[in-house]
Amino acid sequence: MFRTGRSLGVFTAGAAVASAAVTMVAPTAVAAPGCAGVSGVGSTGGPGNAVPWLNGNTGGLPGLSGRTAAIEKVTGTYSPNNTVERFNVLGTDLGIMWDNGAGQILTAFGDTTGHSRNPICDGLVGEWRSNVLFRSADRVLADGMRFDSGPMDGSGQAREIIAAMKIPGVEASSIPTGGIAVNGVQYLSYMSVRNWGDAGQWSTNYSQIATSSDNGETWATRPETLRPNIGGVLPVGVGPAAGNENFQMNSMVKDGGFVYNYGTPAGRAGEVRLSRVSEGSILDLASYEYWNGNGWIRADPAAAVPVMDGRIGEISVQYNEFLGKFVAMYTDVFSSIVMRTASSPAGPWTAPETLVNLVEVPGIYAAYIHPWSNGSDLYFLATTWADYNVMLMRTTLVR
Template sequence: MKRFVVFCLFLFMAWLTVACETEATIPIVTDTELLDIEGLSVSRARLDIGGLYRIQEVRVPTNSHLPGTIISYEESFAPGTMIPLQSEVTVLVADPPEGAYSLSPMVAYVHDLGYLTGPQSLNHPLLVSVGIRGTDLGIPVRFHDEMVILYGDSVPASGFRPSVGNWFSNFVARTRDTRYHEGLLFDAVTTNEDGVVQPFAQGAHDANVADDQSDNPHREVTKIPTGGLAIGNDFYIFYMSVRYWGFPGQWFVTYNQVLKSSDDLQTFTPVEGLRFYEDEAPNFGQIFVVEDPDDNDRVYLFGKPGGRSGGTVLARTLKSHFEDRSQIDYYLGNNVWLKGDAGLAALTANPHYVIQPPCSEMSVMYNAYLGKWMAVYLRNSQIVMQTAEQVTGPFTNTQTITNTDHYTGLYGGFVHETFTRFNGQVFYLQLSLWHPDYQVKWIEVVLK
């Protein structure tokens, strides 16, 4: 027994000696490394930090980051900096920029980033050098690695006064700019050999005369773009031939025609057979083209009559048959598509609206952040967005983006999936103004 007690005492002393030596070799941690927490919410950042250090928020108005997310550490710190354990550092957290507002529950804020055209815009030196001071619309179309933007009636003087100087029915601008939160800078405008803006199809500029006061069914005031599409190296533009401007919001379209360019937008020629006359296709006076991100072979045509009072119908076609109108399928509702003239006649006789009237200057894109299709358009005195689970609609859940309380002469509101950030949580639209000046603005919309 005595020997056993002595043996146990020996083992205990040996263990104590080893434990003390081991403890002496364990370093005492007093510092920690700052993590990269840019773009995280404050609550998520604190979870990732796990109590190694504390963060103190300082709110900064900015549109560079989503509201409520971390911009950076204070100036003297950066990811990788070593600091004492349990110490406190300051982080800058994004707040909505000054002047931002929201009119709908889905919208975190709307922010006016200024003019894209006109004397107050970054593009003014380029535009005025080619003869443009006032313009509208701004329909975006992707073409390889750049964006092509289609503008409507344009004049070399402030305000829309076609009688003053030249009057261009339309023009094309191009850009590779990607810093959308700072604005949009054009790289070039298509011009003629004299360096003056070159419309892709100049209107006839006939007198603005009502149908009951004219015996000329072929008269034309102007040609206005309504949509565009690139297939390989071919670039297509849809335009409406406007024969008469009536009271505000009313205009009459004789036909919608597709043009094609195969020489990098230098010249355009009509595509034979791709013309939609008012008498046979009244719901396709204005056509906006949309590609499906999940189906690279097919495109969708959203159509509506001239003016701002109609609803929107839908058609589709394969890119491989794009120039063949007989291959277009028309959507009759309830998952029914009917091809060719029979489908067009059926849709004309009984229009199925995927966007209910009134709808004007619509544009449609797939928003990956929402996981839904999104339409943006003018509805009465508001620019609104609606969403749909399928491209066939129905587009519902109307959210107001902005209205005439903020812009007295607003219309348009064109979007494209390229002009987005944060996977579509932030998107940008081109807003046309008739008053106080005939120009286009760049508007940022941030979703919750």
């Protein structure tokens, strides 16, 4: 999910801070005999095998009742996008979408695997990348979402756009959480994951924003001294600063010259808090304001109060023209996908409405709204854990 570029990224509302005296941990890892480096699936861990006929799943679409339907798989073996052949993307999750301002949707994915080029070390499934990105100009979503291109490496597969050390306890992975474009620059919020824990739980070193001035091809992050890449080190004491622990995962939406940032703590069990910043100051942490329930407090993330309660995972917020309201989607405590609406960014938000429940689709998570949804059709991407792949879905909105 991150890489190099020309402009310099800065810490966001989830910035890390370290104490003056810290112990440095050298990146050490154990590889199989004759194998160099560390391999395996990171992120949410993903199944060790995303091949349907080997992991016990059909790879097909779920049948749903009500106003929501599954349209097609956009990644994996049975996707019309042919992501295995074109990008060596066999399994992945998330699918965070934003309009690049130039006629395309950019979509960032989380931990990604493909067919292994070193099966002795990695098994059938390897080529772990912490993140990849695809571009799409497809505006006809009723029959699916086609990907046109994505950043590639020299071997002909989709490459990791933001580096991760891939060392559990130091930096296990780098996971995108939200994206937005302002004046031709792409901004991607991501979290540096220190450790994956039990299902739906993980710890982070920090969150920050990476920037790209070439349509997502290359990305800039902090200097190497603050944001190490491969071969670097991270101090043991690094962790989110006071208040910023509530903004480790983010969804960004523009309104009235501001970028509103909906933040949750790491994991899928936190409440949503809100910050905002003028569009021209996204990289200036001191310019952020935080909603305290009555007004906006400048440069004090600890002042932010919840604007949505409950155990919320991977929130996505967009303004919807059909409803004339802001729409939020996320996974709730019951592992169901729910939707809420509000007339203003700070709310009040309606009670959650269930769109997909865990009985119909077990292990579904990460519902991200497609910015080009129109009329009563609200399109979104979601991941199923068993298949560890992403599908396009649609729900019918009712005024």
